Amino acid sequence: MAETASNSAGDLAATYAGKILQGFHRHYRLFQQVTSAARERFAAGAWRAGQQAAMARISLYDQRVAETTTELERLTDGALDQAVWLEARQLYQNYLQFHPQAELAETFYNSVFCNLFHRRYFHNDFIFVESTLTERLPLALETELRSYFPVAQGMKKALAALLSDNDFGAPFANLAEDVRLLRQAFAEQTASGRLNPYQLRIDVLKSPFYRNKAAYLVGRVVSTDRVFPFIVPILRDHNGCLYVDALITEREQMNVIFGFARSYFMVNTEIPSALVRFLKELMPHKTLAELYSSIGLHKQSKTEFYRDFLSHLHASSDQLVAAAGIKGMVMTVFTLPSFPFVFKVIKDQFGAGKSLSRQTVIDRYRMVKQHDRAGRMADTYEFANVAIPRERISPELMAELEDTVASSLVHDGDMLIIKQLFVERRMIPLNLFLEIASPEQTEAVMLDYGQAIKDMLAANIFPGDMLLKNFGLTRYHRVVFYDYDEVRYLTEMNFRAIPQAQTYEQQLADEPWYAVGPDDVFPAQLPLYAIAQPKLRELFMRYHADLATPEYWCAQQQLLQAGEVSDVFPYPQQLRFVRRS
Numbered sequence: 019m020a021e022t023a024s025n026s027a028g029d030l031a032a033t034y035a036g037k038i039l040q041g042f043h044r045h046y047r048l049f050q051q052v053t054s055a056a057r058e059r060f061a062a063g064a065w066r067a068g069q070q071a072a073m074a075r076i077s078l079y080d081q082r083v084a085e086t087t088t089e090l091e092r093l094t095d096g097a098l099d100q101a102v103w104l105e106a107r108q109l110y111q112n113y114l115q116f117h118p119q120a121e122l123a124e125t126f127y128n129s130v131f132c133n134l135f136h137r138r139y140f141h142n143d144f145i146f147v148e149s150t151l152t153e154r155l156p157l158a159l160e161t162e163l164r165s166y167f168p169v170a171q172g173m174k175k176a177l178a179a180l181l182s183d184n185d186f187g188a189p190f191a192n193l194a195e196d197v198r199l200l201r202q203a204f205a206e207q208t209a210s211g212r213l214n215p216y217q218l219r220i221d222v223l224k225s226p227f228y229r230n231k232a233a234y235l236v237g238r239v240v241s242t243d244r245v246f247p248f249i250v251p252i253l254r255d256h257n258g259c260l261y262v263d264a265l266i267t268e269r270e271q272m273n274v275i276f277g278f279a280r281s282y283f284m285v286n287t288e289i290p291s292a293l294v295r296f297l298k299e300l301m302p303h304k305t306l307a308e309l310y311s312s313i314g315l316h317k318q319s320k321t322e323f324y325r326d327f328l329s330h331l332h333a334s335s336d337q338l339v340a341a342a343g344i345k346g347m348v349m350t351v352f353t354l355p356s357f358p359f360v361f362k363v364i365k366d367q368f369g370a371g372k373s374l375s376r377q378t379v380i381d382r383y384r385m386v387k388q389h390d391r392a393g394r395m396a397d398t399y400e401f402a403n404v405a406i407p408r409e410r411i412s413p414e415l416m417a418e419l420e421d422t423v424a425s426s427l428v429h430d431g432d433m434l435i436i437k438q439l440f441v442e443r444r445m446i447p448l449n450l451f452l453e454i455a456s457p458e459q460t461e462a463v464m465l466d467y468g469q470a471i472k473d474m475l476a477a478n479i480f481p482g483d484m485l486l487k488n489f490g491l492t493r494y495h496r497v498v499f500y501d502y503d504e505v506r507y508l509t510e511m512n513f514r515a516i517p518q519a520q521t522y523e524q525q526l527a528d529e530p531w532y533a534v535g536p537d538d539v540f541p542a543q544l545p546l547y548a549i550a551q552p553k554l555r556e557l558f559m560r561y562h563a564d565l566a567t568p569e570y571w572c573a574q575q576q577l578l579q580a581g582e583v584s585d586v587f588p589y590p591q592q593l594r595f596v597r598r599s
Contacts, residue, residue: 037089056071094134164223174201190259223285233251279394281390383503398502403435405430408429481504539571
């Protein structure tokens with residue numbers, strides 16, 4: 019009888035592990051189908067279809083997790099048999115020994131298990147808190163690479179092959195000219211121009227990275243003593259032919275292209291860990307979480323981020339404190355000074371003038387995650403039931419949390435459980451930076467602040483609350499928006515000029531004497547409302563006076579309604595070959 023029971027338990031464990039792995043395979047197959055179609059969309063110039071596919075791809079993971087969870091709920095009746103699930107986890111780990119997407123499959127297992135059972139079981143005996151990848155030899159980078167050897171074919175032919183070996187679904191307008199420009203740019207931007215062909219090798223990731231209206235080739239030039247990383251953006255002209263637009267070799271610019279304010283790339287990969295490891299070699303300051311996120315594997319990015327956070331808590335001793343800056347009316351925001359992120363919790367009650375529901379705030383943060391962020395809106399992680407040691411929370415912050423977000427808190431022994439938590443990269447609030455900025459920095463930042471608003475409008479985002487405190491400055495001094503509770507689609511709004519007062523009483527009225535609808539916006543009020551300091555307002559108007567006119571906003575709406583997708587380049591204009599020629 020004991021043997022029969024044991025066999026039964028083993029059968030159940032194999033069933034549970036098998037069902038979860040089947041669910042993951044179904045997910046990754048569909049994920050790759052959407053990703054693979056990026057080539058056809060690029061070749062056809064189907065930019066809107068690309069945006070829709072990017073939005074749809076984000077929801078695929080949760081759909082497959084929900085399907086698998088439902089299937090297992092029927093099998094388990096919601097009860098956790100510890101012996102069976104301990105064996106199921108071990109079996110699942112065995113299945114992943116030579117799996118090309120092992121780290122993603124681990125995360126999928128975690129998601130299903132955590133949907134099924136109580137958080138008391140969320141430790142490494144039952145889920146993959148620690149990845150098993152560390153216990154195995156990493157899969158070879160060469161599986162994702164294609165290499166070229168100028169010693170065998172010459173630099174010109176090597177560069178031509180580098181471009182033509184990738185089937186973009188459309189021809190190059192002038193491949194010889196692209197090769198000439200590319201060769202010249204390599205010589206100017208790197209020391210490779212001083213090397214003989216036999217002194218270097220060129221490695222390129224096999225699959226192009228597609229995003230918005232561009233394809234990107236990512237690779238490196240390897241010499242005996244140095245590695246030169248590079249990105250080659252490829253665009254489509256009005257005839258549907260391709261051309262090389264630039265060469266990016268500066269790591270800072272590469273970091274911006276793969277930045278946390280950008281939409282996710284579509285890139286085919288059978289072995290994500292190898293591709294991410296290659297990207298990490300090219301951009302060592304990027305975390306694994308950031309790189310997984312950049313290629314659309316945002317659930318894996320969350321897993322890597324949470325592992326980083328747990329590791330950092332273990333290795334540090336500082337306490338969580340309130341974040342710097344003006345306190346918001348919708349979110350309570352705090353940070354760990356030694357960790358470069360901020361944590362946001364929705365308040366129980368919003369400040370005066372905020373007539374939003376909690377669900378509206380959640381929906382708007384999720385909307386931004388799914389939308390084209392145009393390099394101007396920070397990506398956000400959303401977590402549920404996050405456990406934080408109470409000893410790592412300062413008394414002042416604990417008092418503030420109890421006062422403002424008590425309904426989101428659960429006290430569990432020496433842990434504080436936060437039911438819902440949003441996490442963003444920490445930036446310097448723009449209003450604080452401008453208090454200490456030099457005149458040159460101030461001018462550059464105000465120029466970029468206006469450009470950030472214009473970039474969001476081009477992506478059909480109306481930021482809503484455009485106060486300086488709602489924007490931050492990245493380490494590369496780019497202005498990025500991070501407060502999303504007032505975000506709307508630009509095409510939903512009604513932009514108006516302020517009517518001319520007809521009487522003296524109307525001129526002196528404290529409140530608008532004219533009717534104002536819930537979606538009405540008066541751009542003429544933007545500089546005065548968003549920028550309190552006259553000198554900053556003067557700088558803003560010097561560069562962006564058009565933002566104070568309803569005509570500019572209405573023109574952007576008309577472009578969007580006509581199906582226009584604007585060009586937003588994630589690299590400096592001066593690097594573009596078309597500008598040089």
